Amino acid sequence: MLNVLIVDDDKLVRRGLISAMPWSEFGLQVAGEARNGEKALEFLETHEVDLMLTDLAMPVMSGLELMRTVRIRYPRIFIVVLTLHQDFSYIQEALRLGAIDYIAKVQLEEERFEEVLERICSRIDSERRRESSPGHVPTLADADGGYALIGSIKTEIHTAAEQLPAALRRPDLTVTPDLHVWMDSQEPNNGLLEETLSDLSHRTRCGGLIRLSGLRGRSVSDISARLEEYLSGEWFYVQRPDIRLYTFDLSKPDPLARESASENIQRALADLRKRGAKSDWLHESHEFESLLVDLASLRLPPQRLHGELLGLTYVWNAIYEAASGSRLETPEQAQSWFEAEQEIRSMRELLRTVLGLQLYSHEVRSSIMLAAALVRERLSEPLQAGQIAREVNMSRSYFSQCFRDMLGVTFNEYVRQQRIARACTLLAETRKTVQWVAERTGYADEKYFSRIFREQTGMLPSEYRHRYLQEETNVR
Numbered sequence: 001m002l003n004v005l006i007v008d009d010d011k012l013v014r015r016g017l018i019s020a021m022p023w024s025e026f027g028l029q030v031a032g033e034a035r036n037g038e039k040a041l042e043f044l045e046t047h048e049v050d051l052m053l054t055d056l057a058m059p060v061m062s063g064l065e066l067m068r069t070v071r072i073r074y075p076r077i078f079i080v081v082l083t084l085h086q087d088f089s090y091i092q093e094a095l096r097l098g099a100i101d102y103i104a105k106v107q108l109e110e111e112r113f114e115e116v117l118e119r120i121c122s123r124i125d126s127e128r129r130r131e132s133s134p135g136h137v138p139t140l141a142d143a144d145g146g147y148a149l150i151g152s153i154k155t156e157i158h159t160a161a162e163q164l165p166a167a168l169r170r171p172d173l174t175v176t177p178d179l180h181v182w183m184d185s186q187e188p189n190n191g192l193l194e195e196t197l198s199d200l201s202h203r204t205r206c207g208g209l210i211r212l213s214g215l216r217g218r219s220v221s222d223i224s225a226r227l228e229e230y231l232s233g234e235w236f237y238v239q240r241p242d243i244r245l246y247t248f249d250l251s252k253p254d255p256l257a258r259e260s261a262s263e264n265i266q267r268a269l270a271d272l273r274k275r276g277a278k279s280d281w282l283h284e285s286h287e288f289e290s291l292l293v294d295l296a297s298l299r300l301p302p303q304r305l306h307g308e309l310l311g312l313t314y315v316w317n318a319i320y321e322a323a324s325g326s327r328l329e330t331p332e333q334a335q336s337w338f339e340a341e342q343e344i345r346s347m348r349e350l351l352r353t354v355l356g357l358q359l360y361s362h363e364v365r366s367s368i369m370l371a372a373a374l375v376r377e378r379l380s381e382p383l384q385a386g387q388i389a390r391e392v393n394m395s396r397s398y399f400s401q402c403f404r405d406m407l408g409v410t411f412n413e414y415v416r417q418q419r420i421a422r423a424c425t426l427l428a429e430t431r432k433t434v435q436w437v438a439e440r441t442g443y444a445d446e447k448y449f450s451r452i453f454r455e456q457t458g459m460l461p462s463e464y465r466h467r468y469l470q471e472e473t474n475v476r
Contacts, residue, residue, distance in 0.1 A: 003031035037061025150207035214251030346398030
């Protein structure tokens, strides 16, 4: 069993961690707790500790100060950082000081206890294997390349990895619960590794496979920090639903590491706002494409980008409202630049339409027709606008707008209409029970199905079947 020390100035947090986490399931036991860095050092003088979980913001002695001291006095102790908010400057400093992981307290509020402990134990195993490797320089990568697989792949990875040699069956590093890293071993099985991981990425809902370079000579904590930066920044701009293999060179500077408040950034944003307030981008495609390229090139953090889009939407609504009497939908915060770009393109399409400049393109019409076909094929399954929108490569808000404009009803209303139409056919052409018909048209509850059916047709399912049979008999 590994002994754990929990350091946090909030007693409720300490008590909650001790009582709620399934420590014993992962070979861990809580040896003690401390309310600040000084008390933690006093405890370490008289107790054996293998793993220390520490908050960063504490009175008397901060978590960073505690880490610096522990690194010198007790270098064999593994350290995990607890943080209330994901302020990456503090987290990055903690990783530089040798922390093997950090836990955002929101994860604990969501009761992701097993996931957190599994990740910590995986990190500890990785560090110990690396330290025990013959001729290995501790904490430094001795290969330049590797692979990172994005996605929650707990069971899938172990199944697929059965094809790999034993040494490659587990990731060398888990940066977050959803990012697993394999180092390049410079052995003949590297091709098999990439092939297996690429296949896994395609077969599961993983975000993609990243081919890494620039690892040699970097510490594990530095690699983790750079990948965290990448996931919270540049990854937002490069990910697309039609791409599965990406590349990331850790030796190159992070484009989002620049100070976003610098004069150059501010001047560029001011220029973009002026251009966005004019109508040139509505009439000229090259001006619109240039606007998108210039906005993406600033590499604004996602939240900052969302704020800029809200500002532009406010300006564009003045045009839209004057022409149509209604307002553009406020865009939700995008999960990628691809989604953000889709939102901007959708607003341009809507503005051009109300101004009589353009109808929906052939590509958009084809996507909506495909979406309608998918609905008709899957009436027995749960159907959500967001999922169908992703399958036809459209943002949800633009998809909903186009769907309503082209088919005359909302997505949910169209699903309801198609389900009732299918139910009418099944009631007329089969002698199956009403419950069976309900299940074949996406309704698990027979009473709810009957209520919806009556709202749409004016009759209960049994009444509809009886009337149909009477009409069929009269015709004969």
